[in-house]
Amino acid sequence: MNMPRNAPTGFSIGQLARSSGVGVETIRYYEREGLLPAPRRTLSNYRQYGQDAADRLGFILHAKELGFTLEEIRRLLHLSTNARTDAGTFHELALEKVRWIDERIASLQQMRKLLSDAVEACPGHGADKSECPILALFREGTHAKAERSMK
Amino acid sequence: MNMPRNAPTGFSIGQLARSSGVGVETIRYYEREGLLPAPRRTLSNYRQYGQDAADRLGFILHAKELGFTLEEIRRLLHLSTNARTDAGTFHELALEKVRWIDERIASLQQMRKLLSDAVEACPGHGADKSECPILALFREGTHAKAERSMK
DNA sequence: TATAACCCCGTAGCTTACTACAGAGTCAAG
DNA sequence: CTTGACTCTGTAGTAAGCTACGGGGTTATA
Structure with a gap:
């Protein structure tokens, strides 16, 4: 060396x-x-x-x-x-970070739910994309479920 | 306007x-x-x-x-x-993204567990930082628990 | 008609955490 | 003594997704 x-x-x-x-x-x-x-x-x-x-x-x-x-x-x-x-300082900072992590997890879980629900409902290969709920999610947003089911 | x-x-x-x-x-x-x-x-x-x-x-x-x-x-x-x-294409891409989200969540949950366990064990305000398990986590890493408890 | 609020374009800067040069000097081994 | 691996400094580039700025033209409103 x-x-x-x-x-x-x-x-x-x-x-x-x-x-x-x-x-x-x-x-x-x-x-x-x-x-x-x-x-x-x-x-x-x-x-x-x-x-x-x-x-x-x-x-x-x-x-x-x-x-x-x-x-x-x-x-x-x-x-x-x-x-x-003292230990309290680290306690505070770590707790703040835990809360930040929780926020990120919650946000990811919301994404995950919306996407995976659509994935489950998606007919998959062979089906026309007009029947794809994932594409509908992109087109109509995440708050359009009710509107769509009213048609 | x-x-x-x-x-x-x-x-x-x-x-x-x-x-x-x-x-x-x-x-x-x-x-x-x-x-x-x-x-x-x-x-x-x-x-x-x-x-x-x-x-x-x-x-x-x-x-x-x-x-x-x-x-x-x-x-x-x-x-x-x-x-x-076709719908299958979106199905694939969305599933891939769901898996990516799962990885990110898992990684955050691991951080969260390590940190919040240490936060729970931390005596908090008034205690000397030598007794702070959060600081110990920083100093000794996330795989040092066993070593520390052997002292 | 004056002024505010809008629009145009091109370019540069921001954030975070690196990563990659260029051009030079240093070191150990064969 | 040469080769190759290592180190030095300083600067610039990368990723993603904007955001700001300068210097101009346009439009609606009072």
Whole structure:
């Protein structure tokens, strides 16, 4: 592996990238965005990371998996290292995110119901598209069911 | 209202926008993207729309509500005016979208479970953040539960 | 007739989270 | 000593779906 001679400890950006499963460019991007601190450099100006950086990157990736945006993660990171932050702060932020997730799920479930009801009612292959309730949904919208059944 | 004199019938872009609840720029954008056909023009070069355009715009907006992208909608519009398209085609495309919706819901539900479990277990205001399971989730990831309970 | 409100076109900017260059320097292995 | 893999910086491009802006012409209303 390519390790600069003057790096008795720590990993290169490539090693950090591979071990965390992201791209090198992503790490540099997080640094530019202030999510990762500028690491120290070797004599040849290569970035040199320690476990702290790997942990912080893990934090970012875990929070991302939980639905937080990078902007929110910036705040979470700041809070996590602030002595005056208590558990209540995270409780609030997480609850807010749970509610946001619930909204998204509800919206998707509504889409799903409308679409799958139409799919079930669709005669399928061979039938003319004039008999397709999916196409009717596109043409008449999601609130046109009553109108259609009145014909 | 501002209607050009030489427009005995049809609506202006602003009227179409208001009646469909989108912005004027959005309609021009859909036209550029080939979702709406270039309408005829008044002598003063104003776009002049008829019911057909309003219907087509409705189709686009309904399909958007159902989770289709503009690219997919372009295809749906084309299919809907193609004589050789049968109900089976829409059945397939809608089923594919339902499955995509299911994936998104599943992913959100996983996030929701991890987060809300941690929220429930979080002591909240007053407790030190070292006791916050939400923060632990960020630090140790979503697969670290077993490890933590082994301490 | 003045003014507000509308319309035209073309281009550029916004959002989020990257991803891809170009052109240069550095490092380990054969 | 060359090759190839790695790293550096800075800038620009991508996706999707708009949204805004500048600089003009048009129309309805008071």
